[in-house]
Amino acid sequence: xxxxxxxxxxxxxxxxxxxxxxxxxxxxxxxxxxxxxxxxxxxxxxxxxxxxxxxxxxxxxxxxxxxxxxxxxxxxxxxxxxxxxxxxxxxxxxxxxxxxxxxxxxxxxxx
Amino acid sequence: xxxxxxxxxxxxxxxxxxxxxxxxxxxxxxxxxxxxxxxxxxxxxxxxxxxxxxxxxxxxxxxxxxxxxxxxxxxxxxxxxxxxxxxxxxxxxxxxxxxxxxxxxxxxxxxxxxx
Numbered sequence: 001x002x003x004x005x006x007x008x009x010x011x012x013x014x015x016x017x018x019x020x021x022x023x024x025x026x027x028x029x030x031x032x033x034x035x036x037x038x039x040x041x042x043x044x045x046x047x048x049x050x051x052x053x054x055x056x057x058x059x060x061x062x063x064x065x066x067x068x069x070x071x072x073x074x075x076x077x078x079x080x081x082x083x084x085x086x087x088x089x090x091x092x093x094x095x096x097x098x099x100x101x102x103x104x105x106x107x108x109x110x111x
Numbered sequence: 112x113x114x115x116x117x118x119x120x121x122x123x124x125x126x127x128x129x130x131x132x133x134x135x136x137x138x139x140x141x142x143x144x145x146x147x148x149x150x151x152x153x154x155x156x157x158x159x160x161x162x163x164x165x166x167x168x169x170x171x172x173x174x175x176x177x178x179x180x181x182x183x184x185x186x187x188x189x190x191x192x193x194x195x196x197x198x199x200x201x202x203x204x205x206x207x208x209x210x211x212x213x214x215x216x217x218x219x220x221x222x223x224x225x226x
Contacts, residue, residue, distance in 0.1 A: 002153070029211045041115075041202070041217040042154065049212055087153045091211050097167055099144075099215065101153030 022088030134203030142209030
């Protein structure tokens with residue numbers, strides 16, 4: 001079952017902040033965040049592990065609420081280069097190594 | 112260093128034909144994944160290799176799809192008797208060890224169009 005992302009789309013002016021949410025109905029081991037620009041490969045942003053560990057870019061922050069199986073990606077002081085579609089991928093806590101992605105959040109940053 | 116590469120970048124074929132899509136992972140990465148991405152959707156898991164063996168092929172939609180990684184490096188995704196519904200971008204990713212905390216690095220994909 002794929003995680004649910006919200007919002008589906010958001011338009012920001014340069015310098016504004018945004019939060020993208022990802023929610024799963026399953027117990028998760030980790031949440032993986034990617035950004036994809038049109039026609040390009042998804043680019044890794046961050047991994048959040050149960051237990052609080054994070055791996056990723058310094059300029060991006062995120063949280064993972066293990067009780068609620070929810071993750072949020074925080075984009076602050078947005079730049080034009082932040083535009084793209086953001087995907088969260090959920091890796092279950094038991095067994096499977098299948099990364100299941102949400103439908104994505106399209107972020108557009110305008111001057 | 113070099114990232115994940117995929118060839119061809121675009122493939123147009125006719126319904127019923129056979130196609131092969133190639134993935135060259137990052138050197139030294141033992142884990143390799145195939146995903147399929149349709150327009151407006153996130154990547155959908157197909158298969159995961161650990162070394163030469165398929166550790167999880169439960170995402171392959173049916174027996175027309177098959178993938179190999181004979182020497183633990185390059186992988187080929189093979190689709191027999193293609194159907195129009197197979198049209199999508201096929202993405203390959205690799206990770207260093209395949210662990211659950213490991214980063215998957217994606218290639219640029221192969222856009223498959225079945226006419």
